[in-house]
Amino acid sequence: MSDTLTYQGVTDTPHEPGFGDYVQLLKPRVMSLVVFTALVGLLVAPVSLHPVEAFSAILFIALGAGASGALNMWWDADIDAVMKRTQRRPVPSGRVQAGEALAVGLGLSGISVVMLGLATNFVAAGLLAFTIFFYAVVYSMWLKRSTPQNIVIGGAAGAFPPMIGWVAATGSVSVEAFLMFALIFMWTPPHFWALALFMKEDYHAAGVPMLTVTHGRKATRAHILAYTLLLAPVPLAAALTSIGGPLTLAVAVVLNLWFIVGAVRIWRRDEVQAGADNYAVEKAFFRVSLIYLFLHFAAFLAEAALKSAGLGGW
Amino acid sequence: MTFRPEHELHKRRFSRNLGVGLTLGAFVLLVFALTVVKVKRGDPMQGYDHVIQPEAVPQEKTE
Structure with missing residues (x-):
């Protein structure tokens, strides 16, 4: 009898979260990018850490990123519930x-x-604490709902991990760390605006002032091209520093030409053309942007490996 | 003697408890490994108990 009552009571309660639900709060997909870029920042630094220290550094940088993701999900639960892309997140669901x-x-x-x-x-x-504060408070609570420049300024939060990795190894910020930061910072706007071009209805429904909502798609296309052109010198400059070399420079030239061609194609299109092929060019640009960032950081890593083998570097 | 059938909720709770337990266990191991690394790499340490330290004896004044 008591068992029956217990089970009835139990089944009447709302969904009880499993361990995986808490893991989802940490945005594991975003975390994978953080782990990769922070690892590169740490490994290309001129000072090497003990493997246990290096593993701990990456783990806690990733955990910090996950923590800011959980705080973002707490604050943004109302708009996450409206947008199709985020409706299945643990809090809105x-x-x-x-x-x-x-x-x-x-x-x-x-x-x-x-x-x-x-x-x-x-x-x-301290940099990790600032990153969490920046993402949770400056971006999520303030910028995201108040300005179409939300992605531009908020992108800094995602750009800090390689700098933190570098500082974890060396103890100080340098021009190389700054350029790795700048690479992600400048890459973020075209990446997210391409997404916003084919996900406009989501942001519109949630009342998030993305550029596509406040200034229209034509202006967004022009902004993508402008930011892509501003982005290009950053990896080229990074390739000329101590973390770069011939391989990094070649990769930067090829990838930026590829990225600029994609941005020009987006800029030249209008909504009729985009609607006709279901935003194929915009979706392709979004996929290329992911490859672009991954290959740049992979090139930094490859250059460091070549340098340690007596090849690579300047 | 009766066995209570396991409710789906119990399975979910077990997975959560197991996950938290394993995470805490891994955290303890990591802190231990970090401690070993930090202590091993530290500068040679001097124990200050039951050891005569000549450098700590005040110099006698000579007139």
Whole structure:
């Protein structure tokens, strides 16, 4: 009898989250990009860490990024529930309570910052704390709902991981770390605006002032081209520093030409053409942008490997 | 003697408890490994108990 009552009571309660639901709060896909770029920043630095320290540094940088993702999901639950792309996230789908997301985000923020400081140094820990603050407060709470420049300024949050990786190894910021930061910072607007071109209805429904909503698609296409042109010198400059070399320079030239050609094709199209092929060019540009960033950082890593083998580098 | 059938909720709770337990276990191991690395790489340390330290003895004044 008591069992029956227990089970009835149990089944009446709202969905109880599993471990995977909490993992989803940390945005594992975004985390994979953070892990990769932070790892490159750490490995190309002129100072090498003990493998245990290096592993800890990457783990806690990733955890910090996950914490800011959880805080973002807590704050943005209302607009996530409206947008198709984000409706299945743990909070809007009801699998995790908003308060739990807040607790997970705050708890993991504290753990990741303190542990990164203890494992490496407190300059890196300070940068991680600032990154979490920037993403959760400056981007999520302030910029995202108030200005079409949300992606431009908010992109800084995603650009910090390679710099934190570098600082974890060396203890200070340098021109190489800054250029890796600038590469992701300048890459973010064209990447997200391409997404916004073929996901406009989502942002419109949620009332998020993306450029496509506030200035229209024609202006967005022009902005994509402008930012792509501004982006190009950054990896070329990085290729001329101590983390670069002939391989990095060749990769930067090819990838930026490819990216600029894609941006020009987007700029020359109008909505009739885009609608006719279901935004094929915009979707292709979005996919290329992912390859673009991955190959740039892979080139930095390959150059460092070649340099250690007595090849590569200047 | 009766066995209570396991409810789907219990399976979910078990997966969550297992995940948290394994995560905490991994965290403890990581902190231990970090401690070993930091201590091994530290400068040679001097114990200050039951050891005569000549450099700590005040110099006698000579007139």
